[in-house]
Amino acid sequence: MKCVLILGASSDIAKAAARQYARKGATIFLAGRNEEALTGFSKDLSIRHNVIAKFVRFDADDVKSHASFYKGISPVPDVVICAFGYLGDQAVAQNNWDECNRIIQANYTGAVSILNLVANDMETRKSGVIIGVSSVAGDRGRQSNYIYGSAKAGFTSYLSGLRNRLFKSGVHVVTVKPGFVDTKMTNGLKLPAPLTAQPDQVASKMINAADKKKNEIYVLWMWRWVMLIIKSVPEGVFKKLKL
């Protein structure tokens, strides 16, 4: 059966994806820093779905550890989901390099570091799927969250380049742009209901995209149009907007 490695497994989207893959009988590696929550979750997956599920310590920021981390994953994964990220605080990040750097590391540098290793491995094996959870925020920089947005923009570009490179090896790369999602991270924020997806919706869309070899997906169809409009506003006008 399939083996799925989830990087940043304690996010709600990652957990929903883990459950859905476990329901199909996949072996699940839950990688992340939150050992307490993920150990519990691995037990839960094994009990509910009768599958093998394991916690593996993984720190996206600690790029030096990535090679040995990936070597430790056995059996080798058929699917790798890169779900970690850090929204951060734009206002703080503008004035504080640590916060700014943390956003860049968590959303871009860390992802590139681990996915380079995954990509090289899958390329040699000539099989595999990489799913990257990027963001609609990467489609255009806006004053309210352009540091996060630019890191995600970088990640989106990285994924499209990777897709291009790995196509000939039969390795598929999916880019997911979830939009607003009702999660622990957004709990307490007022989100517009029609534009807000449930983690389960995001997970089933991305698993479907992986199965059907779709390249780039928005979870709710409205987002494709919303972002199309946002992207087509001329820069001269865009810079005057409060977004």
Add this chain to the structure above:
Amino acid sequence: MRSKKDITNWGKYPVAEANEFVFDSETNLKKIIESSPSSPFIARGAGRCYGDASLGENIVSTLHYTNILEFDPVRGEIFCEAGVTLEELIEVILPKGYFLPVTPGTKFITVGGAVASDIHGKNHHKEGSFSAHIIYMEIYAADGKIYRASRTENVDLFEATCGGMGLTGIILRVKFGLKKVESAYIKQITARARNLDEIFDLFEEHRSCTYSMSWIDCFQKGSKLGRSIMYAGEHATLEDLDTKKKKNPLYVPAKRKLTVPFNLPSITLNPLSIRAFNFLYYNKSPKNRHVGLVDYDTFFYPLDAILHWNRMYGKSGFVQYQFVLPLDVSKKGLTEILTRINKRNMGSFLAVLKLFGKQDDLISFPMEGYTLALDFAVRKGLFEFLDELDKVVMDLGGRIYLSKDARMKSDFFWKSYPKINQFAETIRKYNPSSTFASEQSARLQLTNHYHKK
């Protein structure tokens, strides 16, 4: 950044403007509680208590704390985090030949809620309430420590947590025993009772039956007062099943669920429509005693088939009034209360009568005697009427179920729960500065926050 939201429980009354926090580990929970040393928190699961027991300014939701940590199919024991729902547990345990030891009339509640309310089911007279099946639990107390509590370890904490409405701390994990079953079906006996005498006789007659409860028509008077239908049941064994069901005895095909999509106008449930419903319901039931096979969902959770049924009561919500009376005065009290309901034309759409067995725990609701649960839409005059009923209940030595309560006065509460002083003392020990408090606990003067404006 963080904004408050309006939160209500199942009765949609009252509404609390609250900060809602979620956690997925002890570490996160500790951060949340320590972030706000002055304002109290209250745990909340699926929000299926009816009133204000899990409402407050700062709500700690357990809905992201939902791992099943151990399931021992040999011993029939399960260990899970507080946010796991009974529905999820059934999905895991039933295919392995187990069922919940105790279940209320909905499976959409969490394990934490089951403990905090010390829920009871149709089998209370035989198998007690939920707490009778707990092996141990772990509780996050106000001092930031996690305590393991059972009937032999930290006994005071255990006793005050079962039915303690979350006032001892946050229930983190619970280990409890399950019930072995051969099938997902129940052998159900249906019997009509023309009045209160007959239904009391039916309950006595079915005392040895594992499950029993009855639906009662509150609009009947005189010789028909207490007209009702009794449902009793046993888990069906393999022999009880036909060949088709025998092939897959632990599996029930999924059914379509109905939903009430929005709040109906409050006029929907009026004396006339309720009378009509009761008439049809009674008359469609088999005239003579009937034994049949039903799946567990139909037997235990008939209302779960209609999602959001609470919206039938309209925007202003409803109160469920559930009381219990000591056995020897049950008939007298029920006659009096049903008569009063009739006089005021206050008839309840759903009225459920049940005979409890003996229970003598610290703050748990059940005691030996009859319990009646009534739903009333919130409207002018209701609370005064319920105060009158409280008086009848109090004079007869009965009490009200805290999980359903949204309006009881504190002096009635303090008089009606006999071990209340000991309970309050344990709360003071584990929760000395009201780190955990709800609107209910403040109203009942168990904690000293939220003085109602």
